[in-house]
Amino acid sequence: MASFGELLCNHTDELVNRWYEWWKKEGxxxxxxxxxxxxxxxxxxxxxxxxxxxxxxxxxxxxxxxEHHRRLDPEQRVRDEVPIEEVVREYAYVIEVVRSWLNERDEQVSVQDYSFFSLAIFELAAESARRFAKYQAEQVARDRSEYVAGIAHQLRTPVTTLSLHVQQLERGHGSPDPRAVERLRRTVDRLSRLVDGILRLERFKPDELPVHPEALAPAQVIGQLVADYEHDASRKGLRLDISVNRSARMQVDRDLLVDALGNLIQNAIKYTEKGFVRVTLEEQDDEVVFKVEDSGPGISPERQRELFRPVRPGQPGGVGLGLTIAFRAAVAQGGTLELESEPGRGSTFLLRLPRAVRAREGVTGGLVETSLGNDASPRVH
Structure with a gap:
């Protein structure tokens, strides 16, 4: 009579197929x-x-x-976003399959051998969990490091601009140039908005962000933002166009609207090397649609699926914090952020907001992980 060890070695394929059928049956x-x-x-x-x-x-x-890495690959499971509890359940199916298979064949195995087999499967699941925890901890540490680096990168540009403006004022004689003072004020405003946006990103989940709507003319907000980024666009030789209905009115949170539109405009300028960046506004029944269009390189379908994933500013080709802040600002106000893009044909981001946004007081529960849940996924076309 074959030993339990020989049975496992000689009937591996049959057992795997049985496990597979069991796995499909369990759903x-x-x-x-x-x-x-x-x-x-x-x-x-x-x-x-x-x-x-x-x-x-x-x-x-x-x-x-x-102990040998080649015998299991939990890192692949983590990359595929398979929960550890799912893997533990599936290894439990292995024990059930082997037990029922032995009973069907009326095979007699020693308690010691069967205990070793069961413990081996248990240790396999435990080792997978240990590696999963280690891998996840290392990933969190890497993401946090990249996140902090991304914040520093976002702050560097306005801080450098601010420093240059201050030096110009120091070199001036007599009364300061009003234009220089205005540029300084706008740079300070940009820096303040960026810091406020990052703080909101850290403190609140999208559905917990405080929302304080006010009656405003969106064309005025767009005009102020375009004026803020006009220097960046002209420095690259880009046209920064506006097409809005100046009579349009809506009830919206000004700070969150600036968070969303400001970051979309900044990203469009950043990734467009020639041509234009265009900001338009359309009124559609009970909603207002803001479009930020560019003549940039466009975005591949594969890259589009990555754009709104958890914040990982250090990833190659990443867009930093801007889109995350914009997306959360849209979701917080009951809106959506959509993308239409093809490689070589530019990109258009559509920010859809209700004409009358509902007010909400913030729910502060401490710092939250900077990721976007599946229940608020953006749409890409």
Missing amino acids: PELPEMTEAVIKDHLPIQLRVIGEALREGRGSESPRKLW
Whole structure:
């Protein structure tokens, strides 16, 4: 009669297929993600356990079986966003499948061998959880480091501009040039808005942001923002156009509107090397649509799916904090942020806001993780 170790080694494929059928019958929550996580590695893992039993190591601790990285790949599971509880449940299916398979065949195995097998599967799930926790902690540390670096990068430009304006004033004689004073004021305003936006990003979730609507003319807000960024655009030789209905009125939070539009305009200027950046406004029934269009390089479909993911400013090709702040400002007011873009044909961001935004007092629960939930995902076309 074959030993338990030989049974596992000789019938690996059959057991994996049985596990797969069991897994499908149970209805996994994330079938497209979890199938390969276990199935691709299970044959190796079953043979590792079988070989250990066949070699008489059933009295040893099975923990050492999983010290070799090649025998499982939890990092792939993390990259695929498969929850650890899903993996633990699927390894539990392995034990159930092997137990029922042994009963069907009326195979007699020793308590010691079966205990070793069960503990080996348990240790496999535990090792996956340990690596998952380590990987996640390292990822959080990397993201936080990149996040802080992104904040520093965002602050550097207005601080440098502010320093240059102050030096110009110091070199002047007599009364300061009113134009220089106005540029200084606008730079200070930009810096203040950026700091306020970052603080709101850190302190509140999108659905907890305080919203204080006021009656205003959106054309006036757009005009002020365009004036603030006109110097940046002209320095790159870009046209900064406006097409708005000056009679339009809405009830909206001015600070959040400036957060959203200001960052969209800044991003458009930043990533457009030639041509134009255009800001338009359309009134549609009970909502107002702000469009920020550019003649930049456009965004690939793959990159579009990454744009609104959790803040990781240090990633290659990342857009920093701007889009995150803009998106949260839209969601907080019951609006949406959409993207229309094709490589080589520029990009258009559409900020849709209700004509009359509802007021809300902020709910402060301490710092929140700077990520965007799936319930508030933007649309891309």
